[in-house]
Amino acid sequence: MYNEDKYFDTDKLLNEALKTGPGFVLPENFADLVASKMERKFALEQYFREFLIYLFAIIGLLAVPVTIQFVFFGAVWQDWVHLITNNITLMGGIIFLLIFVLFADRVLLRYFMHRSTEGQV
Numbered sequence: 557m558y559n560e561d562k563y564f565d566t567d568k569l570l571n572e573a574l575k576t577g578p579g580f581v582l583p584e585n586f587a588d589l590v591a592s593k594m595e596r597k598f599a600l601e602q603y604f605r606e607f608l609i610y611l612f613a614i615i616g617l618l619a620v621p622v623t624i625q626f627v628f629f630g631a632v633w634q635d636w637v638h639l640i641t642n643n644i645t646l647m648g649g650i651i652f653l654l655i656f657v658l659f660a661d662r663v664l665l666r667y668f669m670h671r672s673t674e675g676q677v
Contacts, residue, residue, distance in 0.1 A: 599670050600663075607662040611655065 583589070625631040640647060 596671065600667055603663045603666050607659055610658060610662055614658075 626633070
């Protein structure tokens with residue numbers, strides 16, 4: 557019923573597998589290369605996430621006075637729409653400039669500073 561000729565000795569098979577090489581050679585600095593790629597990727601994600609946190613925090617802080625104006629002081633939304641539509645290019649330019657400065661400060665500058673100091677230790 558039980559035929560031992562069909563089955564391999566697992567200890568013998570394991571020893572043979574551990575003694576033979578993998579068939580390829582990794583460079584000596586392979587772990588450093590992988591670690592630097594992952595560090596760069598996670599740094600960029602962290603900087604972008606921090607930018608989004610700052611952006612939504614600023615939007616939230618601006619929403620509070622606007623809400624207070626509507627709730628407590630009876631602001632009329634038609635007046636606000638009229639003000640925004642009359643000055644849309646100026647407001648759009650200012651908002652774009654502020655978002656770009658925030659993005660450059662929170663993401664681009666920090667990322668490039670991180671890359672420039674990457675090889676220095």
